[in-house]
Amino acid sequence: RLRGGCVSSRPVGGSTRGLHQYICAPYNEKPMKNQPGVCGLDNSGNSCYLNAVLQCLCSTVPLVEYLLQPDTRKDISVSAAWLRCLCVSWSRCGWAEWLAVPPLPQFNNHLQQDAQELLMYCINALHDDLKKICRRQQKRGGLRSDSTVVSRLFEGRLSGVTLCLHCDHQAHNSQPFTILSLPIPTDLISCSIQDCLSLFFQQSVLSGGVVCSECGLRRETAVVTYLDKLPDILILHLKRFGCKGRSQVKLRTNVEFSTETLDLSPFLSSSVFSSDGASYSLYAVVNHIGHLHMGHYTALCHNTVTQTWHCFDDSEVRPVEGVRVQSPHAYILLYSRQPFLKPQIQGL
Numbered sequence: 350r351l352r353g354g355c356v357s358s359r360p361v362g363g364s365t366r367g368l369h370q371y372i373c374a375p376y377n378e379k380p381m382k383n384q385p386g387v388c389g390l391d392n393s394g395n396s397c398y399l400n401a402v403l404q405c406l407c408s409t410v411p412l413v414e415y416l417l418q419p420d421t422r423k424d425i426s427v428s429a430a431w432l433r434c435l436c437v438s439w440s441r442c443g444w445a446e447w448l449a450v451p452p453l454p455q456f457n458n459h460l461q462q463d464a465q466e467l468l469m470y471c472i473n474a475l476h477d478d479l480k481k482i483c484r485r486q487q488k489r490g491g492l493r494s495d496s497t498v499v500s501r502l503f504e505g506r507l508s509g510v511t512l513c514l515h516c517d518h519q520a521h522n523s524q525p526f527t528i529l530s531l532p533i534p535t536d537l538i539s540c541s542i543q544d545c546l547s548l549f550f551q552q553s554v555l556s557g558g559v560v561c562s563e564c565g566l567r568r569e570t571a572v573v574t575y576l577d578k579l580p581d582i583l584i585l586h587l588k589r590f591g592c593k594g595r596s597q598v599k600l601r602t603n604v605e606f607s608t609e610t611l612d613l614s615p616f617l618s619s620s621v622f623s624s625d626g627a628s629y630s631l632y633a634v635v636n637h638i639g640h641l642h643m644g645h646y647t648a649l650c651h652n653t654v655t656q657t658w659h660c661f662d663d664s665e666v667r668p669v670e671g672v673r674v675q676s677p678h679a680y681i682l683l684y685s686r687q688p689f690l691k692p693q694i695q696g697l
């Protein structure tokens with residue numbers, strides 16, 4: 350967990366100012382105006398974690414297009430608060446009046462929060478909400494399915510193989526995922542995102558053992574995980590948590606990544622035939638600066654209309670050069686399998 354929720358978008362502290370200079374265009378530049386989807390969000394007191402997550406969701410073009418269809422808009426309730434944010438962001442441009450904290454129970458307080466937990470919550474809440482709408486529509490059409498735009502975009506599947514090292518019996522299992530939480534090699538100052546992925550997918554041996562269905566006894570077991578189904582939108586979460594002696598610390602490893610391509614083919618299950626390829630491009634990043642229990646969140650998002658990157662620091666929005674998107678502050682990375690097209694939004 351990396352808690353964050355600074356009151357001010359520009360704390361006087363050295364590290365934040367340093368971050369501005371690191372990733373942002375000249376400090377005194379005017380905020381972006383009249384660009385669809387480029388809109389700062391006011392901080393309601395501690396909501397930088399929320400703002401950063403919302404900016405990333407607002408940059409997920411297929412999701413935005415779906416949610417802003419007139420039919421969907423009139424039906425959504427739980428997600429109404431951030432739907433409003435989408436409307437403002439993609440229609441009026443400029444500054445959003447974003448003072449109300451949305452009705453997310455466990456986040457509706459003045460504590461600092463973890464952006465990954467919030468993102469997971471938003472995705473699940475939106476999926477549940479849309480499921481209800483789909484069921485209502487399906488009742489009329491006689492169909493039945495729990496698939497929503499959220500599961501179609503964000504859901505991938507992992508398959509695991511466990512191998513009994515005594516009798517070679519193999520057992521298979523598979524599970525869906527929406528966010529992959531990647532470990533970071535602890536003893537390095539710098540590594541690549543591929544190193545984190547390799548660490549996640551590498552074979553491990555459970556020395557405590559697992560009960561083998563063939564032997565009927567607890568045996569030493571090897572476990573290996575593959576990607577069974579690639580999601581359209583891939584979310585990678587860097588587990589920046591480590592231990593120093595007895596205390597927990599934030600891992601400040603510089604995890605290097607490219608905005609151009611991320612290739613997942615080394616981690617694909619051999620049964621997956623991927624005609625579309627397994628390559629992704631980055632479109633949004635949540636950054637965290639500060640410590641494990643206190644910090645500030647910002648977002649870097651790519652805009653499909655202007656084809657440029659912006660840094661969203663609560664109400665501050667600034668253009669950022671693509672080469673400066675990579676930084677040691679990256680905490681959550683959002684990738685798209687297909688490049689986003691200009692959004693087709695009706696009625697705004």
Ligand SMILES: [Zn+2]
Binds near residue numbers: 515516563564568
């Ligand atoms: Zn066995």
